[in-house]
Amino acid sequence: MSxxxxxxxxxxxxxxxxxxxxxxxxxxxxxxxxxxxxxAGQIAMLLAALSLTTLADIKPRDMLHRLLHVxxxxxxxLVLLPLTMPGRAIATLGPLTLSEAxxxxxxxxxxxxxxxxxxxxxxxxxxEPVRLGRGLxxxxxxxxxxxxxxxxxRYQSLFREEATRLMEAMRxxxxxxxxxxxxxxxxxxxxxxxxVRSMERAERVEEAMRxxxxxxxxxxxxxxxxxxxxxxFMTAVALAVAALAVWDRLL
Amino acid sequence: MAHIPDGVLSLPVLVGGGAAAxxxxxxxxxRISDRDIPRVAILASGFFAxxxxxxxxxxxxxHLLLGGLMGIVLGSAIFPAVxxxxxxxxxxxxxxxxxxxxxxxxxxxxxxxxxxxxxxPLIARATPASAAVIAGLASAGxxxxxxxxxxxxxxLSSADYMLSARVMLATYLPxxxxxxxxxxxxxxxxxxxxxxxxxxxxxxx
Numbered sequence: 001m002s003x004x005x006x007x008x009x010x011x012x013x014x015x016x017x018x019x020x021x022x023x024x025x026x027x028x029x030x031x032x033x034x035x036x037x038x039x040a041g042q043i044a045m046l047l048a049a050l051s052l053t054t055l056a057d058i059k060p061r062d063m064l065h066r067l068l069h070v071x072x073x074x075x076x077x078l079v080l081l082p083l084t085m086p087g088r089a090i091a092t093l094g095p096l097t098l099s100e101a102x103x104x105x106x107x108x109x110x111x112x113x114x115x116x117x118x119x120x121x122x123x124x125x126x127x128e129p130v131r132l133g134r135g136l137x138x139x140x141x142x143x144x145x146x147x148x149x150x151x152x153x154r155y156q157s158l159f160r161e162e163a164t165r166l167m168e169a170m171r172x173x174x175x176x177x178x179x180x181x182x183x184x185x186x187x188x189x190x191x192x193x194x195x196v197r198s199m200e201r202a203e204r205v206e207e208a209m210r211x212x213x214x215x216x217x218x219x220x221x222x223x224x225x226x227x228x229x230x231x232x233f234m235t236a237v238a239l240a241v242a243a244l245a246v247w248d249r250l251l
Numbered sequence: 252m253a254h255i256p257d258g259v260l261s262l263p264v265l266v267g268g269g270a271a272a273x274x275x276x277x278x279x280x281x282r283i284s285d286r287d288i289p290r291v292a293i294l295a296s297g298f299f300a301x302x303x304x305x306x307x308x309x310x311x312x313x314h315l316l317l318g319g320l321m322g323i324v325l326g327s328a329i330f331p332a333v334x335x336x337x338x339x340x341x342x343x344x345x346x347x348x349x350x351x352x353x354x355x356x357x358x359x360x361x362x363x364x365x366x367x368x369x370x371x372p373l374i375a376r377a378t379p380a381s382a383a384v385i386a387g388l389a390s391a392g393x394x395x396x397x398x399x400x401x402x403x404x405x406x407l408s409s410a411d412y413m414l415s416a417r418v419m420l421a422t423y424l425p426x427x428x429x430x431x432x433x434x435x436x437x438x439x440x441x442x443x444x445x446x447x448x449x450x451x452x453x454x455x456x
Binding site (some may be wrong): 022026027030031033034035066068074081082084085102105109111112113115116117118119120124125127129130132143144145147148149150151152153154155157158160162163167177179181184185187188189191192193194195196197198199200201202203205207209210214215217 | 280283426437441
């Protein structure tokens with residue numbers, strides 16, 4: 001599920017950083033990227049995020065895959081903005097005119113969205129979800145929320161397999177999705193069955209946990225102190241984001 | 252389509268959505284008892300798995316939002332459940348964003364919480380057939396509300412997004428129909444097989 005690598009890289013790599021450093025650093029860079037107003041500032045943020053992905057040792061193929069996925073949502077916005085925003089016309093295609101202001105706006109969105117996605121990918125997607133949860137807990141997130149997160153990490157893959165098995169069983173019985181009531185009834189039953197199974201598993205797990213004396217608390221805080229690399233990284237990120245933000249306003 | 256990425260919305264919308272989400276998640280957490288945490292969390296995992304499942308619609312496919320079903324089954328615990336699910340989706344798969352987390356939580360969970368609270372007492376008492384009709388309408392209604400909230404977030408961010416917001420709203424129509432049907436049949440199935448799933452969570456303890 002996560003892009004976390006298991007291997008021993010010897011040079012400075014993002015995976016050596018504490019989860020807290022990565023959460024705070026990631027949020028700072030994403031906030032910085034979103035706040036940039038000039039194209040130069042946005043490009044600088046995108047380059048900074050891109051360089052972090054090399055430090056995180058992310059494969060270009062994974063990166064491209066994720067960027068394309070995100071852009072799916074944006075298509076509507078990116079196509080319509082140049083066509084509908086008022087401004088100086090650059091080109092005319094029949095009844096449609098491309099406005100300069102609209103194109104610039106679309107470019108700004110592309111730059112910001114990609115910078116944020118790359119920064120998140122470099123610093124947070126490479127973190128195992130369990131460590132992400134512990135990091136959030138030691139940053140003060142509510143313990144109950146973290147418990148739910150840890151359960152979700154544990155059980156989501158199990159239920160995804162369960163869903164695949166249910167669907168395979170349906171296909172084996174001759175189910176082929178069409179656009180008719182029967183299909184929707186089948187999907188309704190499938191959804192319901194998965195919920196019933198989740199409920200039954202929840203009951204079993206709950207009983208088993210009570211047998212072992214669970215009273216609503218897990219031991220969560222077992223983090224080691226921040227290392228020198230963490231302080232160094234956080235200072236570097238803070239200075240870089242602050243400098244870029246000032247430069248962006250001055251442009 | 253309900254996952255707004257980082258870098259699109261304006262600062263006031265992000266801050267407003269974030270503040271509303273913090274309040275709603277805190278409220279949802281307070282109303283779960285410690286002993287109910289495993290149950291809420293495992294049901295949330297089931298919904299998470301379902302939301303990743305693509306439902307084919309003709310040549311294309313859709314992902315269910317499940318707001319209505321979550322509201323009916325989880326009650327106010329929908330807020331922490333959606334919060335955790337969206338955080339994981341943003342971090343692990345790149346759907347949605349970090350700064351937009353609050354807005355996205357509100358867009359998906361708020362309609363579910365409100366409509367779920369309204370209809371779940373009715374569903375608990377109804378026959379399977381009428382429960383299906385109520386749940387179908389509730390599910391479709393939640394999709395419509397989520398679509399409206401997404402469009403509203405875009406329209407409030409910038410006047411230039413107005414037309415895009417309208418076009419995006421139109422893309423919610425097929426999802427509304429699919430979710431209404433699947434949600435209705437789902438509740439009818441659950442009502443016959445395991446009706447205790449449909450009594451409000453807070454009443455279990």
